[in-house]
Amino acid sequence: MTSSSRRHVIIIGGGASGVLLTYQLLHRPTSDLRVTLIEQRPDIGRGIAYHTGNPDHLLNVRASNMSALPDKPDHFWRWLSSRDAGAPLCLDPYCFVPRRIYGDYIASLLEQQTANPMDARRLSILQGTCVDINEGPACVSVTLDDGRSLVADTVVLATGHDTKANRPAHVDPWAPRSSALIDTDATVLIQGTGLTMVDYVLSLLRDGHLGPIVAMSRRGLLAKPHRHVDALQIDETDVPFGAGINNLLRWLRDLIDRNAAQGGDWRSVIDGLRPYTQRLWHELPRASKHRFLEHTRAWWDVHRHRMAPEVEARITQALDSGQLTLMAAKVASIEPNSTGARVTYRRRGHANPLEMQVNTLVDCTGIVKDPRATLNPAVRSLFDRGLARVDPLCIGIETDRNCAIIERDGTPSCRLFAVGPITRATFWEIVAIPDIRNQCAALAALLVNTAREY
Numbered sequence: 001m002t003s004s005s006r007r008h009v010i011i012i013g014g015g016a017s018g019v020l021l022t023y024q025l026l027h028r029p030t031s032d033l034r035v036t037l038i039e040q041r042p043d044i045g046r047g048i049a050y051h052t053g054n055p056d057h058l059l060n061v062r063a064s065n066m067s068a069l070p071d072k073p074d075h076f077w078r079w080l081s082s083r084d085a086g087a088p089l090c091l092d093p094y095c096f097v098p099r100r101i102y103g104d105y106i107a108s109l110l111e112q113q114t115a116n117p118m119d120a121r122r123l124s125i126l127q128g129t130c131v132d133i134n135e136g137p138a139c140v141s142v143t144l145d146d147g148r149s150l151v152a153d154t155v156v157l158a159t160g161h162d163t164k165a166n167r168p169a170h171v172d173p174w175a176p177r178s179s180a181l182i183d184t185d186a187t188v189l190i191q192g193t194g195l196t197m198v199d200y201v202l203s204l205l206r207d208g209h210l211g212p213i214v215a216m217s218r219r220g221l222l223a224k225p226h227r228h229v230d231a232l233q234i235d236e237t238d239v240p241f242g243a244g245i246n247n248l249l250r251w252l253r254d255l256i257d258r259n260a261a262q263g264g265d266w267r268s269v270i271d272g273l274r275p276y277t278q279r280l281w282h283e284l285p286r287a288s289k290h291r292f293l294e295h296t297r298a299w300w301d302v303h304r305h306r307m308a309p310e311v312e313a314r315i316t317q318a319l320d321s322g323q324l325t326l327m328a329a330k331v332a333s334i335e336p337n338s339t340g341a342r343v344t345y346r347r348r349g350h351a352n353p354l355e356m357q358v359n360t361l362v363d364c365t366g367i368v369k370d371p372r373a374t375l376n377p378a379v380r381s382l383f384d385r386g387l388a389r390v391d392p393l394c395i396g397i398e399t400d401r402n403c404a405i406i407e408r409d410g411t412p413s414c415r416l417f418a419v420g421p422i423t424r425a426t427f428w429e430i431v432a433i434p435d436i437r438n439q440c441a442a443l444a445a446l447l448v449n450t451a452r453e454y
Contacts, residue, residue: 012156045110063095305431330348331345391426
C-alpha cells in the first residue's frame with residue numbers, strides 16, 4: 001500500500017490526549033494509518049496542564065501511575081530514571097514530579113516518528129487552529145485558520161479542557177504570571193478554591209508576593225493531600241452498579257468506615273474504586289447524575305483529585321501564616337475602581353452582604369462546563385452543522401461508548417470521534433492520564449480494525 005492510499009486520520013489537538021492517540025495509532029502492530037496532528041501551540045504534548053514552566057506546579061498523580069502506555073505501567077518511571085544524569089529528580093515511584101517534566105515525556109513519545117524519515121511519512125504535525133469541520137459521504141474536510149484545507153477518512157477531537165473567556169477586570173490564571181503585573185503587596189481575590197487556585201497561589205508565592213490572598217468559592221473546599229497508601233482491592237461484584245446516588249454514597253461511606261476500622265485510609269477506597277468509576281457513571285440513573293453534579297461533585301473532586309504532599313505543605317504554611325484565607329462565599333457584585341474593585345459577597349449560610357476592597361481579581365473557577373459556551377471554533381462548527389450535540393446534562397459533547405460523536409439527530413458518526421476531557425458526559429472520569437491512555441488505546445484499536453475492513 002502506498003502512502004497516498006493509506007487511510008488518513010486527523011487529530012485536532014496536540015496536547016496529551018492527541019499525542020497519546022497518535023502514538024497508539026502509529027504503534028499498533030497491524031496499523032498502516034497516516035496521521036495528521038494539528039496543534040495551535042508551537043509545542044506538542046503540553047496543553048493547559050503541562051505548558052507551565054513553574055517547577056512548583058507538580059503532578060497530582062504519583063509517577064508510578066503516570067505511564068502513557070497501558071501495557072507498560074512503568075514506562076514513565078523508566079523514562080524519568082534514565083533522564084536523571086545527576087541528582088535524581090524522583091527517589092521512588094511514589095513521588096510527584098513537575099508538570100513541565102511530564103510535558104517533556106509526552107512530547108518524547110513522538111520524537112522517534114518525527115526523526116525517522118520512514119516513520120515521518122505516516123505522521124504530519126501542523127501548527128494551526130482548526131476553524132471548521134465538515135463531514136461528507138466519503139470523507140471529512142478540515143479547514144485551518146490560515147486557509148489550509150485537509151481531507152481525511154476520520155477526524156478525532158482531542159481538544160482537552162476548554163478554558164473560559166477571561167471575565168472583565170479579572171486576571172487570566174492560564175496566562176504567564178509576568179503578564180499580570182500584580183503588585184507585591186496587593187490584595188488578591190481568587191474566585192475558585194480548586195487545583196487551579198492552588199497553582200496560582202504557588203505562582204504568587206514563588207514570585208515573592210507578600211500581600212493577602214483570599215480564595216473564595218461556594219463551599220470553600222480545598223483539595224485533600226495525597227498520602228503514601230495503596231489502593232484497596234475492591235471486588236467488582238461488590239460494587240452497586242445501577243444504584244441511585246443515595247444508595248451508592250451510603251455504600252461508599254460504609255466501605256470507608258469499615259476500612260478505617262481496620263486501620264485503613266479513605267484514600268485507599270477512593271483509589272480502589274477507580275477501575276469502576278466510568279461504569280458507575282454510565283449506569284447511574286440520569287436523575288442521580290444531576291443530583292451528583294449539583295450536590296456531591298465538589299466533595300468528590302476534593303477527595304478524588306488531590307494535592308501532592310509538597311504542595312500541601314506550601315498551602316498549609318500560607319494558611320497558617322494568615323497570608324492565604326479560604327472562604328465559603330459567593331460574589332454578588334464587582335465594582336471596578338481606581339485601586340482595583342469593591343467586591344460585595346455573601347458568606348455561605350448568611351444573608352447579610354459584606355464588602356471587601358481588592359487590588360486584583362483572578363478567575364480560577366475552572367473550565368467551561370457547558371459546551372454550548374465554548375469558544376473553540378472546531379467544536380462550534382460541529383454544533384452549527386448538526387454534526388454534534390450537547391449531552392442532556394450539558395457537561396460535554398455527546399458520544400457513544402466507542403467515542404463516536406453523536407450527531408444532532410441521535411446518530412453516531414462513522415467518521416467523527418472524540419477523546420479526553422471533552423467526552424466527560426459519557427466517561428466522566430476522563431481528565432487524568434490513567435483514564436485517557438486506556439481510552440486512546442481502545443479507540444486506536446477500533447480505528448485500525450475499521451481501516452483493515454476497507
